Amino acid sequence: MATIHWLQHVPFEGLGSMEEWLVGQGHDLFCTRLWAGDLFPPLDSFAGLIVMGGPMGVFDHEAYPWLYREKVYLRSVIDRGIPILGICLGAQLLADVLGAEVRANPEKEIGWFPVLRTPDVPASLASVLPEKITVFHWHGDTFALPEDAVQLYSSKACVTQAFLYKEHVLGLQFHLEATRDSAAGIIDNCRQELVAAPWIQSEKEILNCGNKFGEINENMHQLLKQFFSLQGEEKDEGGL
Numbered sequence: 001m002a003t004i005h006w007l008q009h010v011p012f013e014g015l016g017s018m019e020e021w022l023v024g025q026g027h028d029l030f031c032t033r034l035w036a037g038d039l040f041p042p043l044d045s046f047a048g049l050i051v052m053g054g055p056m057g058v059f060d061h062e063a064y065p066w067l068y069r070e071k072v073y074l075r076s077v078i079d080r081g082i083p084i085l086g087i088c089l090g091a092q093l094l095a096d097v098l099g100a101e102v103r104a105n106p107e108k109e110i111g112w113f114p115v116l117r118t119p120d121v122p123a124s125l126a127s128v129l130p131e132k133i134t135v136f137h138w139h140g141d142t143f144a145l146p147e148d149a150v151q152l153y154s155s156k157a158c159v160t161q162a163f164l165y166k167e168h169v170l171g172l173q174f175h176l177e178a179t180r181d182s183a184a185g186i187i188d189n190c191r192q193e194l195v196a197a198p199w200i201q202s203e204k205e206i207l208n209c210g211n212k213f214g215e216i217n218e219n220m221h222q223l224l225k226q227f228f229s230l231q232g233e234e235k236d237e238g239g240l
Contacts, residue, residue: 001026002047002228007070008033009054009089012185016177017217018050018224025225034066040073048083048228051090053175055190057141058089058096071097083168083228088139091162091171095143098165105142107157110193111201112209113137115153115161115174122150122164128222129153135174135216136206138186140193142173157199170227176220180213 004027022029032038061067074097077084086094096102114134121129142158145151146165153161161173187203
């Protein structure tokens with residue numbers, strides 16, 4: 001199995017359901033805690049990278065100087081052809097590094113809202129990307145589609161919800177990895193954002209949601225399996 005590295009921006013946003021699943025698949029997991037000053041690992045020390053979320057913005061360099069170094073590092077990972085999954089802030093950082101505009105979304109989107117698959121989704125991912133799925137959101141910013149990328153999902157509140165760039169860079173604005181515990185952790189640390197607004201739900205609406213967390217977690221696991229297996233096939237063919 002593979003070594004998967006992941007970047008953590010704040011201590012209260014971890015891998016969610018991905019951690020148990022990846023370990024269960026036999027992958028080794030290692031983390032760079034940017035908030036704690038950890039150093040980035042050598043590019044040849046891992047087979048895949050996951051870039052997690054956080055409440056900061058991609059241009060908050062003064063408050064978080066490590067953002068400069070992270071962007072340079074992400075560019076190197078992309079150029080190396082290593083598969084990368086970016087979630088929320090992670091997807092915004094990847095979009096920025098790929099030259100796309102990152103900006104404030106017209107509305108903050110927090111809670112459970114549906115996203116719709118675009119007609120451009122490649123056949124290789126169509127089987128694990130439902131045409132419509134209700135997912136967990138927590139974001140105020142959004143991004144334009146990077147050049148040469150394919151848009152995967154859109155919604156009424158946010159035009160670009162996910163993209164795939166050259167088969168090895170996957171950005172998701174939403175949180176398929178979220179569990180009830182991880183969502184509660186974000187609420188505890190970002191409760192001030194839960195205000196009355198068209199696309200913001202209450203704590204009760206977020207947490208008392210039936211089996212929605214289990215459903216999105218299963219979808220994430222299938223996506224991870226397909227995404228990383230595609231990378232393996234490309235390597236076997238002399239590609240990435």
